Amino acid sequence: MLNVPPESEADPVATVKPSQLMLSKEVPAEVGHLDSIQDKDVEEQKPDVLNMKSGLCYDPRMRFHATLDEVEDHPEDPRRILQVFEAIKEAGYVSAIPTARDAFIRIPSREATLEEILRVHSKDVYDMVKSSETMSREELVNLEKTNDSLYFNNQTFFCARLASGSAVETCNAVVNGKVKNAFAIIRPPGHHSEPNKSGGFCLFNNVAITARSMMARYPEQVKRVLILDWDVHHGNGTQMAFYDDPNVLYISLHRYENGRFYPGTTYGSAENCGEGEGLGKTVNIPWPCAGMSDGDYIYAFQKVVMPIGYEFNPDLVIISAGFDAAAGDPLGQCYLTPAAYAHMTQMLLGLAEGKLFVSMEGGYSLSSISTAGLAVAQTLLGIPPAKLHTVYATAPAVKTVEEVTRIQSRYWKCMRPIFHTPPTDYTHVNPLHEVVRAFQAKKLFDNWQMTILPISRDGLSESYANQALCSNGFFHRKTLVLFVHDPPDVLGSSQGNSNLLNLSQSAVVDYAETYIDWCLQQDFGLIDINVPELLTDADGRPYSSTEETKLLCLYIWDNYIELSSAEKIIFIGEGRAVPGLIHLVSSRNVSTRVKSVITFVGTDALCGIKTISNEDVPSWYYKHSLVLVSNGNVCWKKMKRKKKRYGRLVRTEHDHKGELMQQHYESIVQYMEKILRQ
Amino acid sequence: MLNVPPESEADPVATVKPSQLMLSKEVPAEVGHLDSIQDKDVEEQKPDVLNMKSGLCYDPRMRFHATLDEVEDHPEDPRRILQVFEAIKEAGYVSAIPTARDAFIRIPSREATLEEILRVHSKDVYDMVKSSETMSREELVNLEKTNDSLYFNNQTFFCARLASGSAVETCNAVVNGKVKNAFAIIRPPGHHSEPNKSGGFCLFNNVAITARSMMARYPEQVKRVLILDWDVHHGNGTQMAFYDDPNVLYISLHRYENGRFYPGTTYGSAENCGEGEGLGKTVNIPWPCAGMSDGDYIYAFQKVVMPIGYEFNPDLVIISAGFDAAAGDPLGQCYLTPAAYAHMTQMLLGLAEGKLFVSMEGGYSLSSISTAGLAVAQTLLGIPPAKLHTVYATAPAVKTVEEVTRIQSRYWKCMRPIFHTPPTDYTHVNPLHEVVRAFQAKKLFDNWQMTILPISRDGLSESYANQALCSNGFFHRKTLVLFVHDPPDVLGSSQGNSNLLNLSQSAVVDYAETYIDWCLQQDFGLIDINVPELLTDADGRPYSSTEETKLLCLYIWDNYIELSSAEKIIFIGEGRAVPGLIHLVSSRNVSTRVKSVITFVGTDALCGIKTISNEDVPSWYYKHSLVLVSNGNVCWKKMKRKKKRYGRLVRTEHDHKGELMQQHYESIVQYMEKILRQ
Numbered sequence A, B: 001m002l003n004v005p006p007e008s009e010a011d012p013v014a015t016v017k018p019s020q021l022m023l024s025k026e027v028p029a030e031v032g033h034l035d036s037i038q039d040k041d042v043e044e045q046k047p048d049v050l051n052m053k054s055g056l057c058y059d060p061r062m063r064f065h066a067t068l069d070e071v072e073d074h075p076e077d078p079r080r081i082l083q084v085f086e087a088i089k090e091a092g093y094v095s096a097i098p099t100a101r102d103a104f105i106r107i108p109s110r111e112a113t114l115e116e117i118l119r120v121h122s123k124d125v126y127d128m129v130k131s132s133e134t135m136s137r138e139e140l141v142n143l144e145k146t147n148d149s150l151y152f153n154n155q156t157f158f159c160a161r162l163a164s165g166s167a168v169e170t171c172n173a174v175v176n177g178k179v180k181n182a183f184a185i186i187r188p189p190g191h192h193s194e195p196n197k198s199g200g201f202c203l204f205n206n207v208a209i210t211a212r213s214m215m216a217r218y219p220e221q222v223k224r225v226l227i228l229d230w231d232v233h234h235g236n237g238t239q240m241a242f243y244d245d246p247n248v249l250y251i252s253l254h255r256y257e258n259g260r261f262y263p264g265t266t267y268g269s270a271e272n273c274g275e276g277e278g279l280g281k282t283v284n285i286p287w288p289c290a291g292m293s294d295g296d297y298i299y300a301f302q303k304v305v306m307p308i309g310y311e312f313n314p315d316l317v318i319i320s321a322g323f324d325a326a327a328g329d330p331l332g333q334c335y336l337t338p339a340a341y342a343h344m345t346q347m348l349l350g351l352a353e354g355k356l357f358v359s360m361e362g363g364y365s366l367s368s369i370s371t372a373g374l375a376v377a378q379t380l381l382g383i384p385p386a387k388l389h390t391v392y393a394t395a396p397a398v399k400t401v402e403e404v405t406r407i408q409s410r411y412w413k414c415m416r417p418i419f420h421t422p423p424t425d426y427t428h429v430n431p432l433h434e435v436v437r438a439f440q441a442k443k444l445f446d447n448w449q450m451t452i453l454p455i456s457r458d459g460l461s462e463s464y465a466n467q468a469l470c471s472n473g474f475f476h477r478k479t480l481v482l483f484v485h486d487p488p489d490v491l492g493s494s495q496g497n498s499n500l501l502n503l504s505q506s507a508v509v510d511y512a513e514t515y516i517d518w519c520l521q522q523d524f525g526l527i528d529i530n531v532p533e534l535l536t537d538a539d540g541r542p543y544s545s546t547e548e549t550k551l552l553c554l555y556i557w558d559n560y561i562e563l564s565s566a567e568k569i570i571f572i573g574e575g576r577a578v579p580g581l582i583h584l585v586s587s588r589n590v591s592t593r594v595k596s597v598i599t600f601v602g603t604d605a606l607c608g609i610k611t612i613s614n615e616d617v618p619s620w621y622y623k624h625s626l627v628l629v630s631n632g633n634v635c636w637k638k639m640k641r642k643k644k645r646y647g648r649l650v651r652t653e654h655d656h657k658g659e660l661m662q663q664h665y666e667s668i669v670q671y672m673e674k675i676l677r678q
Helices: A029-036 A047-051 A060-064 A079-090 A114-118 A123-134 A137-145 A156-175 A206-217 A236-241 A294-312 A338-348 A366-381 A395-408 A432-448 A513-521 A545-561 A575-587 A616-623 A657-663 A665-677 B029-036 B047-051 B060-064 B079-090 B114-118 B123-134 B137-145 B156-175 B206-217 B236-241 B294-312 B338-348 B366-381 B395-408 B432-448 B513-521 B545-561 B575-587 B616-623 B657-663 B665-677
Strands: A054-058 A104-106 A181-185 A225-229 A248-255 A282-287 A316-321 A356-360 A429-431 A468-470 A479-485 A489-491 A507-509 A525-530 A568-574 A594-602 A625-630 A649-652 B054-058 B104-106 B181-185 B225-229 B248-255 B282-287 B316-321 B356-360 B429-431 B468-470 B479-485 B489-491 B507-509 B525-530 B568-574 B594-602 B625-630 B649-652
Touching: A047 B366, A054 A079, A054 A156, A054 A366, A060 A079, A060 A156, A079 A181, A079 A356, A079 A366, A114 A123, A114 A156, A114 A206, A123 A137, A123 A156, A156 A181, A156 A206, A156 A316, A156 A356, A181 A366, A206 A225, A206 A236, A206 A316, A206 A356, A225 A294, A236 A248, A248 A294, A282 A294, A282 A395, A294 A338, A294 A395, A294 B294, A316 A338, A316 A366, A338 A356, A338 A366, A356 A366, A366 B047, A429 A432, A432 A468, A432 A513, A432 A525, A432 B432, A432 B507, A479 A513, A479 A545, A479 A575, A507 B432, A513 A525, A513 A657, A513 A665, A525 A545, A545 A575, A568 A575, A568 A665, A575 A594, A575 A616, A594 A657, A594 A665, A616 A625, A657 A665, B054 B079, B054 B156, B054 B366, B060 B079, B060 B156, B079 B181, B079 B356, B079 B366, B114 B123, B114 B156, B114 B206, B123 B137, B123 B156, B156 B181, B156 B206, B156 B316, B156 B356, B181 B366, B206 B225, B206 B236, B206 B316, B206 B356, B225 B294, B236 B248, B248 B294, B282 B294, B282 B395, B294 B338, B294 B395, B316 B338, B316 B366, B338 B356, B338 B366, B356 B366, B429 B432, B432 B468, B432 B513, B432 B525, B479 B513, B479 B545, B479 B575, B513 B525, B513 B657, B513 B665, B525 B545, B545 B575, B568 B575, B568 B665, B575 B594, B575 B616, B594 B657, B594 B665, B616 B625, B657 B665
Parallel strands: A054 A104, A054 A181, A181 A356, A225 A248, A225 A316, A248 A282, A316 A356, A479 A525, A479 A568, A568 A594, A594 A625, A625 A649, B054 B104, B054 B181, B181 B356, B225 B248, B225 B316, B248 B282, B316 B356, B479 B525, B479 B568, B568 B594, B594 B625, B625 B649
Antiparallel strands: A429 B507, A468 A525, A489 A507, A507 B429, B468 B525, B489 B507
């Protein structure tokens, strides 16, 4: 029931009268919904949270684990934790010897127990790490060789247990309310360590052990845990530990590069979403390249991490906080500023009533991890995040987030619209470009009796079936137009919660049609070719469309145009067919009969006559061409002096090729009329 | 330049060796980007922010402004500010007499100056309010009558100036760093007060005056201000004050209801985005109904408010904090819990380096505003938000946010894909359903010589031209199938940053086609009708498709089927045509020749034989029907005993009608074969 007492009870005088403000008189149908608001929804939070401090764990003994290599330092350097701790100390938030005035309460370190470690790892992994405790130098070197990206000394086992146990203890202080949130500055890191296999600088999986331990110790309070892994590498170990667990949501942002980046498998792909009951509870955000920056991470947080985080509604949030996506990291090669780490932390503080535990993972620039770690610490303390370095996401980030959103739309309402893909086991699936071309063909047949022009050449894509049309008797016309263009624009409008289109709200906008109509009104011969976006061979394999359109244009010339009665020929090109037309001009002697080559280039790259061709060709082309280029085309910046071989360039105000064709229709037609009168 | 010193300088030993971790050897092309990271991006924040308190302004004298009506209280009740202040006091964050131990620093109130008020309002507005200071009771009542939703007494002018001045003073304390953020518990509210017209309980626009004053006083520090208005009413006054200002972003979430909700105009529609240089700097999120709750507001924040907020990158955030969307508010009729107010505040604290000023507006339940106001106060103090009441957005919210996103995609990168609409001044625009139907017709002609069945009846929509096809010689077949269905699924895939579809990645999936092929393989007669989503008459006006399909089915029966030689007839229906088929069964004597009526209903509402029809019809229909219903159809919950008039229901596991048709193809065909053998 509702905690809010009726107005009359709270205040006997305040009976609210209907007001002028209330223009809408209807009581909403959903008013019963109010009953579902429980006491807990409106009760005030306990004020003592105000005086709770943040927790911090640091134990210099974790530096004992070090490489035996005396020549070169290893990136997972013992000084990493010291540097982060020193930065926080220098900022005045902790003292070397803890005092009551410190902003952070110090959480004592401890070693993880066997029981805790076995919550995640096999006994074999435990025994393997333990075995290093008493090994000789030679044995340690051998152990290093049999493992992936690990080094050992006799303190490794102790340090690994100390890191895991300290993580458990620090998180425990958050869950039991001793501190409001906490930061464990620990090493060796953990997130690459799989249940049955350590690796990637990681011995025991600190974060996984911590999550499992909290769920075991507080079964009522901690039912759902979100682990957010912003280390620049994929946390394969953590993902594996919870892959079928519906109660642990693992979200990772990492460089992926089609599985080429460490750990070098496809396990961190966006398609890996968990299995069994855990399906949908793994969310990978795999960057396709290095160089990601503030705007990209914030974009992913806003579009994916936080919506899914809110929908999952965790009781505890753990950050697997590698700082190797920070600007300056030698391995990560990304550009996150400390502000980005602060903002990500700040956003996550909105979940789980602020119960947030930050556990350090990778990060290999000693200075970068210090500033990034300090920013996280400040945010935990309640200091507002600084402004970001950039607020815009880059194209690769937008594309990645879009892919993740599509995939996760199967599992999360907040990720909708649901993205359906055509069923693979069903025959009646037609690519939309075929459907659109069939419509065009039907219309051109109905209006102008245009028919299909056969194209039968080995090596030319099957995709061209139905894509070339010709007007009735084109072969005998004195004037012939070859028009090669992209398919029309199709503007989609979906039904809201999926990518099933609303057909009445979606439209095909065919800018080529006005030109076709004009040619046929003049009784010219017309060959109209539509170049599909994706060309495929008979087996459905993709083709290079540029090479293909070159072959196609030559084929049309050799088999039809050259043999026709046409005395005056005009080429019109738009979109991906333009290189094919230019190649034809370069390769055949077209100059006696072709009167003009008109191309709509828009923002695409300019396409020039091949320099090895007859030297008269570029001059001829320049005189007989009209190249419509958008104002925003980079060529205006790049090229100071425009070479003749690119043709006569006309700068227009429109970026979109369709608009360009539409807006310049009158002047192009006048130009063609003039050319043909000569 | 980068503040991070080279590793060698920071620490002479730490030369990082290439590691096994670094599988990808290429240095990214964008590496130069690093140069753009400035000192300020990596420098640590000043630690004294940690010890900064939050500010709070409250002056009981603002209660002097009150209605003269002695019979009824007015919703904008003087006790509103007292209640909010008391709630915060009772929670222990302020004392009646300020002390150094208070969590909030008290900001002294003051009256706004003429200069400050004239930054937003005309002198006429100022003089009108001032005039009330010395009026008689009768004059005050008259003044009330000449204004929209305002009341006056002799203290009104003083209180209005006190509210505006206190807002300015409180916000000033945030900007000049005296406090980290602040809350002004003030009345009368301000956001309905337009530059030239007060109204809606609002005299002077406190928030607008504050924003303008801060920008005037701190031209370097405060260049861009975000005003977030979560009052349940649209802040027409604030929107108008900054409509052409590129530096003040006004975002409002409000009940709109097509302009019927107060203030009762369309000025708060999603289409109103600012003008001139301010275009794109007004973002309205207009709810279509009452009853919005936590999940809806958080959804709007995640999808629109925060992405645009981050992209705008303000120097100061002001919340126009009405609490009339809170559960229990008599005017707002929405269901926000205090937690939702806390979360919205928490998110906004991520902007502008935490420089957030909360200014009270409406809110008319004395208890609801207390709990909501307390939640905001706690969040300002750094107390983490409680869990939300609901984390799911409702359908009206999703639809509204989608509309806003489409509109704002013109102005904000984060709102992309850009949503193009077909050009209105261009003739070659074809609705996709016509394109798809032309393709189907072509395919059915090519494969089966099916042709168009003429439909010429006054009152039947023009949309049916080309939508009815018939097999060659259907009129003379002994077995005839009438198949009425929706258009095929079109799965759209866009090009990433706009709704221009990628045609190769988009597909038409035609689940009806297998049934059509089967019928024609059996050499049955077939009438195939496609029912478009949106029927239009000759002038393009929309029609009711349910009524239309009823007319259509009767027309087909009367003009074709009844006159045909068919002895055995099967009706198959799918989607929006089903009511038409059932109407036909109810209205004509079909029982002697029709052997079965098969309908694919999926999750749609069941459709029954009209009860007024011949009483034999429901029994006949029950015996001769097969109705395929999804497992998730609400009928399974609602109806205990299924009535015969709904036909023989078959519960299937598929929700999507297409899948249902595909998966049950074999068994439906076997059923039809059996029926026809009898």
